[in-house]
């Protein structure tokens with residue numbers, strides 16, 4: 001318990017829980033008072049504590065569950081217990097129900113068949129003042145003959161009949177409460193009362209779902225496995241049950257995260273503090289939580305761990321305007337306001353604005369050579385890059401500017417419709433501008449010594465723009481050769497730009513990269529690499545930097561997202577469909593946690609779980625376009641999560657980013673990023 005406020009919080013949650021149980025009809029004040037006193041959260045793995053007072057069963061280790069609070073209360077009530085009575089509980093699980101009985105003044109004997117659970121429960125019970133409870137590890141269907149007879153027996157696992165041993169171990173007048181069913185996973189709760197030496201009365205209470213009672217007088221392990229329904233509707237049941245075990249293991253392995261705005265949120269990134277490059281992904285291009293989380297993590301990497309470069313999936317010339325702003329460099333005359341092209345909301349939004357304002361303020365306290373840059377890796381804004389090269393040369397070498405103008409004239413007809421360039425070259429190859437743009441890049445590079453005397457930063461910006469023109473020229477030509485070729489060209493360009501940025505910044509350079517999961521998660525672990533021949537930035541970083549690169553994916557379940565119906569279409573706020581059942585995201589959803597980090601690294605995550613998470617499952621990718629009506633075909637592909645990322649961040653419920661719309665009237669929106 002971290003502090004008094006938190007403790008108070010728990011007490012209130014417990015009060016609410018008990019209020020709900022009473023509202024559902026449990027009247028026994030001894031039961032209700034005991035449940036008010038027992039801290040349910042202490043019986044859960046750390047990752048589930050936040051949900052301790054949810055009205056639902058919760059996963060504990062070994063694929064087992066801690067029963068729903070109402071059911072714990074109901075069973076204690078129908079057993080009609082009085083203080084000082086001796087009660088046998090079958091299925092210790094977490095130990096919580098035993099603790100509640102103990103808090104009612106009962107002498108509790110509890111049996112658990114799974115040693116790890118039983119031992120853990122014994123330790124937790126002792127630690128929290130329930131040391132009087134006797135825990136035995138073994139087959140509870142045999143009862144506990146040495147301690148018999150009992151006033152009551154309560155079983156928290158379901159069998160097909162009442163074990164004979166239990167009947168024999170009940171005192172006259174004793175009560176037995178247990179789930180009974182024809183199948184191991186669906187039961188009715190019954191109460192059996194011993195009304196004579198060999199006479200028992202049975203009462204049917206209500207439908208319940210417990211884990212199977214496995215043992216000599218219960219189900220066999222094989223039955224518990226194989227007796228699942230075989231109807232077509234239930235054909236998915238085995239997979240679902242496997243998933244339930246997997247979810248429980250994931251829940252035990254994850255680190256739950258507080259709200260993004262909580263200062264403790266970003267601590268989770270400290271594990272990658274010593275990396276050269278930390279790549280932070282996103283499962284869509286329009287989700288507020290992804291931007292805010294990346295901002296919080298990046299701030300920590302900058303403030304605490306010496307990262308001095310933020311490189312994002314934005315066009316170089318547009319990001320340059322931003323970089324000048326955050327590093328207090330003078331703004332250039334001339335260029336259009338940045339991020340005016342589709343998809344404007346991706347970088348022209350409130351979340352990015354907040355981050356860049358922070359970065360500007362952070363940089364104000366640093367000398368200019370130490371200020372943290374904000375750079376673009378992408379290659380789409382061909383016309384702005386051409387203009388930037390020409391403007392630069394006009395200033396430093398007007399003669400060279402004339403030559404550049406002639407070379408770039410080749411692309412002039414397509415400056416605003418570059419995709420048409422690729423089409424034109426397809427039918428008239430002589431129109432290709434490849435030689436001209438490469439010659440221009442070479443000319444700039446050859447003049448390095450001469451130009452760099454002026455302003456190193458400006459020279460670097462200009463050469464990057466010239467590189468971009470050369471890459472974009474190839475990119476637009478390749479669009480008609482197949483998706484893989486153009487994709488690979490673009491990601492190679494992003495990777496080379498990142499390398500250039502790191503080299504330019506010198507030996508101590510450390511970069512945080514923000515881009516979509518499809519660029520950051522290792523493509524060779526997904527259908528991109530396995531079926532489509534695509535590579536990506538994350539994969540190239542792993543190859544180049546090895547252990548010095550960290551690939552972090554960010555994903556979500558449902559909510560809203562900013563996206564368009566079609567390329568160049570207007571932005572809409574769309575509802576994100578709930579994740580598919582066969583996806584990695586669905587496993588995360590199963591933990592019920594609103595946010596968590598799962599460290600997927602070998603040596604950190606246990607190997608068995610890593611292997612399971614490496615089995616290909618669907619994963620959702622929403623870009624700037626979202627088509628919910630064809631979601632499966634348009635937005636899912638198979639991925640091996642544990643190889644794709646080093647860590648995975650989960651945000652169950654997410655909302656769209658807040659776009660800043662140019663011309664919307666808000667002064668700051670029109671002068672973005674400079675408005676204050």
Ligand code: SAM
Nearest residue numbers: 091092093094096097112113140157213214215
């Ligand atoms: N009372 C538990 C609590 O509060 O955490 C919930 C128990 S969980 C629903 C059921 C437990 O019964 C599981 O831990 C399971 O391993 C255990 N179990 C199943 N068959 C058993 C048997 N024959 N003997 C003892 N325990 C058994």
